[in-house]
Amino acid sequence: MKRMMCMAGWVLGTAIAAAGQTQTGAAPLAPLPVNAAVSKALQGISAEQVKGDIAKLVSFGTRNTLSSMDTTLPPGQGINAAADWITSEFQAISAQCGGCLEVKRDEFVQPTTTTGYGRIPSPTKLVNVYAILHGTGGDKAPWVLVTGHYDSRATDVMNDKLTSPGANDDASGVAVSIESARALSGLGKAGVTLTGTMVFVAVAGEEQGLYGSRHLAQLAKSEGWPLEAVLNDDIVGGDTTPGETMQKKDVVRVFSESIPATATPEQQRMMLGLGAEGDSPSRELARQIVELAPSFFKPMGQHPPVGRAGEHNDATVPAFHPVMVLRRDRYLRGGDHSSFNAEGFTAVRFTEWRENFDHQHQTLRTENGVEYGDLLKFVDFNYVVRVAQLNALTMASLAAAPSEPHNVRILTKALDNNSELTWEAPAFAPAGTTYEVVWRDTDEPEWTHSQSAGAETHLKLNVSKDDVLFGVRAVSAAGDASLPVPPLPAR
Ligand SMILES: [Zn+2]
Numbered sequence: 001m002k003r004m005m006c007m008a009g010w011v012l013g014t015a016i017a018a019a020g021q022t023q024t025g026a027a028p029l030a031p032l033p034v035n036a037a038v039s040k041a042l043q044g045i046s047a048e049q050v051k052g053d054i055a056k057l058v059s060f061g062t063r064n065t066l067s068s069m070d071t072t073l074p075p076g077q078g079i080n081a082a083a084d085w086i087t088s089e090f091q092a093i094s095a096q097c098g099g100c101l102e103v104k105r106d107e108f109v110q111p112t113t114t115t116g117y118g119r120i121p122s123p124t125k126l127v128n129v130y131a132i133l134h135g136t137g138g139d140k141a142p143w144v145l146v147t148g149h150y151d152s153r154a155t156d157v158m159n160d161k162l163t164s165p166g167a168n169d170d171a172s173g174v175a176v177s178i179e180s181a182r183a184l185s186g187l188g189k190a191g192v193t194l195t196g197t198m199v200f201v202a203v204a205g206e207e208q209g210l211y212g213s214r215h216l217a218q219l220a221k222s223e224g225w226p227l228e229a230v231l232n233d234d235i236v237g238g239d240t241t242p243g244e245t246m247q248k249k250d251v252v253r254v255f256s257e258s259i260p261a262t263a264t265p266e267q268q269r270m271m272l273g274l275g276a277e278g279d280s281p282s283r284e285l286a287r288q289i290v291e292l293a294p295s296f297f298k299p300m301g302q303h304p305p306v307g308r309a310g311e312h313n314d315a316t317v318p319a320f321h322p323v324m325v326l327r328r329d330r331y332l333r334g335g336d337h338s339s340f341n342a343e344g345f346t347a348v349r350f351t352e353w354r355e356n357f358d359h360q361h362q363t364l365r366t367e368n369g370v371e372y373g374d375l376l377k378f379v380d381f382n383y384v385v386r387v388a389q390l391n392a393l394t395m396a397s398l399a400a401a402p403s404e405p406h407n408v409r410i411l412t413k414a415l416d417n418n419s420e421l422t423w424e425a426p427a428f429a430p431a432g433t434t435y436e437v438v439w440r441d442t443d444e445p446e447w448t449h450s451q452s453a454g455a456e457t458h459l460k461l462n463v464s465k466d467d468v469l470f471g472v473r474a475v476s477a478a479g480d481a482s483l484p485v486p487p488l489p490a491r
Helices: 002-020 036-043 047-058 065-069 079-096 167-184 211-222 265-274 281-296 336-342 381-399
Strands: 101-110 124-133 143-149 197-203 227-233 251-256 321-325 347-352 365-367 370-372 406-411 419-424 434-441 449-454 458-461 468-475 488-490
Touching: 036 167, 036 381, 047 079, 047 167, 047 381, 065 079, 065 124, 079 101, 079 124, 079 167, 079 197, 101 211, 124 167, 124 211, 143 167, 143 211, 143 336, 143 381, 167 197, 167 227, 167 347, 167 381, 197 211, 197 381, 211 336, 227 336, 227 381, 251 281, 251 381, 265 488, 281 321, 281 347, 281 381, 336 347, 347 381, 406 468, 419 468, 434 458, 449 458
Parallel strands: 143 197, 143 227, 227 347, 251 321, 406 488
Antiparallel strands: 101 124, 124 197, 251 347, 365 370, 406 419, 419 458, 434 449, 434 468
């Protein structure tokens, strides 16, 4: 329905443009394309593999972060064994692509921490495992990162003796990282050249207070990773509980911060003054994910049914689609994307439509006929596949695109009802790069209009800057687009 309303919006907008404006060619938003080989690679993401990943992670008994220091656990149990398995899995994927992945471990000791989140009672080893798929575009081409946390917990987050399967929270997110790596690392063999670099991550320490992701985000900053986007998948298992009727298997939520965590007071005043609080880089990423989805998840009728068969047959609604939630995270809750936001990176969180709190952060037990615990049997592996496809689609698109345009400005010297935008070429702009201006009414959640500027770095539109929000993105010769950059005013 939301899509339908948007379409009505742009039909109306087009009519207005045609009714009396000199601007020609202002068009409904052009769809973002998906490369056929990428589409095929995404279709190869399998529920069997996802199930294997999650079952393996559950088999370690506990993945409580504190178990890294526990010498009393049986062999093969605990978070160290899980870290070793994830490392070996990335290495196995790399072996399949001729060593295309650089598999690394970010290992450190978190000192005793009792303030803030606390939850680190004595110095504790943490290991983040990651695999880098280097692009061909050199060090200026954009990087994209996908992450999930492989640590788990029971009701008592400080007790590493309790069985803590963490199948949904967050073995499901780790499976997204691993299966995205498996699918996208095969693109080279399929003849696809990706200029950007991708990083596939599993972090520890989330349940103790985001310690693993914080360390990795700081590492990324200190090493100057040109990260254009960070995708955090946490609780993407599509909880399936007998008798539950409110879950939706065709939707995933995408959370994004409004005003960036690192915005200075001056930047905050500017964003509020311009009404740009809905156009932070992280929000632009969320918006782009929503825009990309229909290029792969075709409307019902063009695509085999997914999730619950026959759930709907509205031919205009994609079979699987992200929904933006205009918040940093769930109400008063947090996640690893916030660690990246805190270092100034663009980052969003994916989470299933409806969480079941009996099945997360719970010690295994049955009370009054209710089964508590984050068990494998409540995970819908096909749902995880859809989420992994959406993540991998986003990564492949951004990694094939130029980087973001620089110094995007809207000229405000003349008081008139036009909008004149200027910008500079991005750091990474391969041959054939063009630019597209996108816009929407201020009360629209998603872009509704676009206009190509070709290879020019300015565009004048007969659209009043007072009434719309703009973004400028750089587009590759094949049509892959960077994230849009909203303009700042210039006199
Ligand atoms: Zn989690």
